[in-house]
Amino acid sequence: MTGHEYGRLAYLGLLALALVLWFFFRDRTRLGLKLQYLGVWALILLGAIAAVGLWGDIRQTVMPQQAVFAEDGRVALPRAPDGHYYVSLDLNGVPTRFVVDTGATGMVLSRNDAERAGLTPDQLIFRGQANTANGMVRTAPVRLESVGLGPFTDRNVRAYVNEGEMRTSLLGMSYLQRFDRLEISNGQLILER
Template structure:
């Protein structure tokens, strides 16, 4: 929890105490009935907190995930609520989440994803540049030993590590062109080899 979360929680707790105190002072003669109401509202409040806290897990369970049809040589990626398509690739055996970006030329890894895939931060030389929507960023060219998407495995792929801040790695056309078909239809991105 961040400092902001603790502050919000403390504020909500104080507000709840004040409301409970006011309820008891105003209605001392009907205390039994008020305790029932208080218990009901307390359970509703806890239910809302649980739903908010678990929303990410619930959403991941309900949302469709990428589907790999190895016998057909096809991968289907569902459109996410934010309108993008996300795919999980294994980079050197490490699962890595990418946003599919047909406007990007290459594969671009965040520094965190690059480190998780075994690329040493000290070995990165940020000598290249890339133009992004946020301006020019420095990039370090790298070679990925193995990139796997379901049954499709590629070796020794060229990629870049972004020196700037990125939330998610980008999967650009240098990888997507390895597929013979790329189609967007019915809320899915279909890749075939």
Template sequence: MSSMEYGNLAYLGLLGAVLVFWVFIQNRDSLTKKVQQLAAWGLIFLGTIAAIGLWDDIRQTVRPQQTVFADAGRVELPRAPDGHYYATLDINGAPTFFVVDTGATSMVLTEQDAARAGLSTDTLAYVSEAMTANGLVHTAAVTLDEVALGPFSDRDVRAFVNSGEMEQSLLGMTYLQRFARLEISGGKMILER
């Protein structure tokens, strides 16, 4: 912090102390009540800060999760509040979060997800192109050693790594066609083999 910021902080601290002192002097008769109110507001403030800090964790807990029925050979993906279906697959042993995109031809990984799966993104050749909703992007073809969704495991799965900005990896039709049945019913996407 610069000396100007320290000065501003000292000024605000002094101003706050004066205001608190003034409130206590003005209400000397009900000092106990003022301390209780100050404590209540302090707890409300701390609770709000805690909720903001933990919001991502709270949201993950409330969001519906995929359900695996290994005995039946079925995975159910609940529809998220945004209307999409999401799935977590293990790519080369690394859990990877996908948005299921029946409009996408292939499985497409973000560079971050590809690196997490053990692919060296620095050495990839982005020589192919793909048309997306955001326009033309360059992609690199890769072969994933192992892809697992619940009880279903596949080896040597062809995918692409997108060189452009992508919020999440896409689970496209080349992977979804590996399932004998894909059904959307009752707010769930059901995948069976």
């Protein structure tokens, strides 16, 4: 925080203190009742702060996760609150989160995910181009030794590394076509082989 922000915070704190003191000393006959009200409001404020601070953990706990049904040869991906479907794949043995993108032609890795999967950033040659929602970006073609999803493992999988900034890697149709069936039903994306 800057000095200006600290000053603003101090001003607001003094203003709140003045309002609380005015509230209490305006009518001293019901001081006990006012203290009870102040305690209730303090607990409500504390609860709200705790809920906001823990929301990410709470959401991860109650949000459905991807389910693998190995005996049936299928994977069920729940729709996330943002409306997308996310899947965790093992790239060269490293768990990596993808957003399923049926509008993407190929599997597109962020630079961070590519590096985590063992692809050396210095050896990437960005000679391709892709047209994205953010405009044209340069891409580097790569081959992944293994891509695993539950009981399914594919070898020598073609992918691309995006030179631009990406929060999450994209799982496009080149990988999704390896499945016999893709179905969206009851808030789930079902992949089946």
